[in-house]
Amino acid sequence: MSIRRRDLLKSAVLAPAWLKAGRAASRPKIAAVVTVYRKYSHGQHIADRFLEGYGWNGEHHHPEMDLVSLYVDQHPEGDLTRERAARFPGMRVYPTIAEALTMGSSKLAVDGVLLVGEHGDYPKTPQGQVKYPRKEFFDQIVAVYRDSGKTAPVFNDKHLSWKWQWAREMYDTARAMRFPFMAGSSLPVTWRIPSVEFPDRAHAEEALCVCYGGVDSYDFHGLESIQGMVERRRGGESGVRWLQSYRGDEFWAAHNQGVWSRDLFEAALCRSHTLKPARPGFNDVFPSLDDLRRTVADPVAYHYEHADGLRCTMILLGGALSDFNFAARLSGRKEIFSTQLYLPMPDGRTTLASFFSPLVNHAEQMFLTGKTPSPIERTLLTTGLTAAGVDSVFQSGRKIETPHLAIAYQPTPGSTFWRS
Amino acid sequence: MAEPIRVAVIATVYRYLSHAQHIADRFLVGYPAAGCWHRPNVRIVSLYVDQKPEGDLSERRAKEFGFTVYPNIADALRCGNPKLAVDAILIIGEHGEYPLNDKGQTLYPRFEFFQQCVRVFDDDGRSVPVYNDKHLSYSFQKAKQMVDASRRLGFPLLAGSSLPVTWRLPDVEMPDGAHVEEAVMVGNGGTDAMGFHALEAMQCMLERRAGGETGVRSVETIEGEAVWSGRWSKALFSSALSRSDNPLGATLADGRTQDLTAPGVLPRLVEKPLACFIEYRDGTRATLLMLNGAVRDFTFAAKLRGALRPISTQFLLTPEPNVTYSACLVSKIEEMFVTRRAPYPVERTLLTSGLVEACLDSRIRGYRKIETPHLDIRYQPPLQSQRAQS
Numbered sequence: 001m002s003i004r005r006r007d008l009l010k011s012a013v014l015a016p017a018w019l020k021a022g023r024a025a026s027r028p029k030i031a032a033v034v035t036v037y038r039k040y041s042h043g044q045h046i047a048d049r050f051l052e053g054y055g056w057n058g059e060h061h062h063p064e065m066d067l068v069s070l071y072v073d074q075h076p077e078g079d080l081t082r083e084r085a086a087r088f089p090g091m092r093v094y095p096t097i098a099e100a101l102t103m104g105s106s107k108l109a110v111d112g113v114l115l116v117g118e119h120g121d122y123p124k125t126p127q128g129q130v131k132y133p134r135k136e137f138f139d140q141i142v143a144v145y146r147d148s149g150k151t152a153p154v155f156n157d158k159h160l161s162w163k164w165q166w167a168r169e170m171y172d173t174a175r176a177m178r179f180p181f182m183a184g185s186s187l188p189v190t191w192r193i194p195s196v197e198f199p200d201r202a203h204a205e206e207a208l209c210v211c212y213g214g215v216d217s218y219d220f221h222g223l224e225s226i227q228g229m230v231e232r233r234r235g236g237e238s239g240v241r242w243l244q245s246y247r248g249d250e251f252w253a254a255h256n257q258g259v260w261s262r263d264l265f266e267a268a269l270c271r272s273h274t275l276k277p278a279r280p281g282f283n284d285v286f287p288s289l290d291d292l293r294r295t296v297a298d299p300v301a302y303h304y305e306h307a308d309g310l311r312c313t314m315i316l317l318g319g320a321l322s323d324f325n326f327a328a329r330l331s332g333r334k335e336i337f338s339t340q341l342y343l344p345m346p347d348g349r350t351t352l353a354s355f356f357s358p359l360v361n362h363a364e365q366m367f368l369t370g371k372t373p374s375p376i377e378r379t380l381l382t383t384g385l386t387a388a389g390v391d392s393v394f395q396s397g398r399k400i401e402t403p404h405l406a407i408a409y410q411p412t413p414g415s416t417f418w419r420s
Numbered sequence: 421m422a423e424p425i426r427v428a429v430i431a432t433v434y435r436y437l438s439h440a441q442h443i444a445d446r447f448l449v450g451y452p453a454a455g456c457w458h459r460p461n462v463r464i465v466s467l468y469v470d471q472k473p474e475g476d477l478s479e480r481r482a483k484e485f486g487f488t489v490y491p492n493i494a495d496a497l498r499c500g501n502p503k504l505a506v507d508a509i510l511i512i513g514e515h516g517e518y519p520l521n522d523k524g525q526t527l528y529p530r531f532e533f534f535q536q537c538v539r540v541f542d543d544d545g546r547s548v549p550v551y552n553d554k555h556l557s558y559s560f561q562k563a564k565q566m567v568d569a570s571r572r573l574g575f576p577l578l579a580g581s582s583l584p585v586t587w588r589l590p591d592v593e594m595p596d597g598a599h600v601e602e603a604v605m606v607g608n609g610g611t612d613a614m615g616f617h618a619l620e621a622m623q624c625m626l627e628r629r630a631g632g633e634t635g636v637r638s639v640e641t642i643e644g645e646a647v648w649s650g651r652w653s654k655a656l657f658s659s660a661l662s663r664s665d666n667p668l669g670a671t672l673a674d675g676r677t678q679d680l681t682a683p684g685v686l687p688r689l690v691e692k693p694l695a696c697f698i699e700y701r702d703g704t705r706a707t708l709l710m711l712n713g714a715v716r717d718f719t720f721a722a723k724l725r726g727a728l729r730p731i732s733t734q735f736l737l738t739p740e741p742n743v744t745y746s747a748c749l750v751s752k753i754e755e756m757f758v759t760r761r762a763p764y765p766v767e768r769t770l771l772t773s774g775l776v777e778a779c780l781d782s783r784i785r786g787y788r789k790i791e792t793p794h795l796d797i798r799y800q801p802p803l804q805s806q807r808a809q810s
Contacts, residue, residue: 049677055662058662058721060658060679083674194587270452270455274739277741281477327455336455351671352664354665418590420590
């Protein structure tokens, strides 16, 4: 189902600009379309890496392409747009997305587009989802492609849209127009501690991720953490049948009833580097259930079943820890498979959010080769799971049937997480 | 299950986030290891603490976990018996109020604690494995005596930092028998305390080079503006810095990524740069750079003969308060207690103890190059990599 270069070459309707460009002769031109550009916003993390370079493979790497145009939707206090534009005169700031993509001409003038619709002040849905305008931005990008009669690869940060139907539309549009389209979280591509890959074609019996953050925020990252692993199971991805959320007292009741396995939950906790010490005077002590009930104000789980029967659970355990920890039971293995998907987080732990580096590097590779680094179907599925999770939470834990998430796909043969 | 291993803890202080608390607590409440909460088959039976400042936890721990705080080291080792009554000893002489010497080293009484343990071993005709936290002593001469005593009495001795055993980003090891042309280590913090960690990190890599460790011929420290003359490979320096997740300056101001080696950046950020040039007896050259103000992590790069790109990595120091990297160290200590074999040679820490002192000697003697014939320390690295990887 993934888009291949050979399919692209077959496309007679919309010639992909980046393949015609002649790589040796000219460096690809990239446009960035972002909601905000201020310190530690995703727009800053991603666009800066193209402008300033970043540590990669043991050197300060400068992408072999130029970020030539920028559209910024909001300019709140702390906006860095002007400062960056002044220091990087090769990058122009445009007042509209269309102008950013055409660079003031009448046709598409860039070879790749970064769509970063995270952070900024946007209205919320009744369910509490921030309506980041990713779909709106995407539509404007596609309008330029249509008007120009050519396309360019698109990198979409995080999930596709807060709204499932829109996400599906984005996916369908990219497929119909045959341009490379990648999206998602940095969790599947960041460091792992330990540095291990989900065993190829292992038969997964159950998987979970214990992480932190809020509904319609880090839940997506937790879901991508799981999906980036379990899609490698025997048979590949088969889609998801239903999802049910558990929150507050229902979470603890489900935990006690074994809706998800206690031993997997505990194995995930053992991968954390940030377990909140449950007892004063101790710095690293394993929390009891009572400890967790005291430290976790708002526990949330999304528990869901794949079409092949695999059960997964994404658990938000803010207050008890602040990292992403995965655990799975695999058939024929006594030991639980577990690892931390490590985010060097600038919340005091680091100053750089280096986990954006592998994400940006994958985007760069896509801009250079026209090949997507991982199946977009992963993020289509996790977008749908996030929406279903939010929906279930909003409906007090109702089980949501997800026939629309019958999304089957195969993983990339090689690992894509950060190891070098 | 076998009888638990009885351990005596000899510490300078036991308060929240002191090394004694990090390390000894893990034997009391367990620690994360290989995806489990591991509960060692070890029982702390006695404790000696040299100082009881505000926040002292020793009595509280003794009461909760059923051990005794003794007024002196010999009593802690004998637990009220006429003879040595423990199976292993943790000496944790880090933190607490101790004077500084003229080199700026804190005079932690590790050697003095160790000597008292050895006296009991001698008197009672039995010795047990000892873990000594961090460097052996501020004085190489004393450190040497400690290693000599362990050889004379034949008890396993393990020492050092957690950096050699923590996670690495990326998860790489120095290839066994590599021909190292040059190495650069970047660290931060105080020269005595943190310089040691940086040197241990560097040493655990370099000791794997062809021929194993052969010792250090000379050491030279420079400080201030002179550091920027750059007497080391810029490519290696850049490679080590590219592994940092904690650049300061502009990154702190607006989040941007930075090429710290771009002209003018580091001199603006680092008020008091310090470089130690280390020349090994086999000709290998290494530079330790302490760059307070520019970075807050520990990174390494080395040029290997025949390799196109340097090998480089970050030694990951996981966040407080958990500091799970110390669990990696405790796992090595426990391994020695169980097997009665040190998983890696104490000679590494003997050498790094001597290097810290020599680097500071060079500084105090007007930044002169110092010949170090006493650091003629030869050893072979452990067969297996000791970094955290499971």
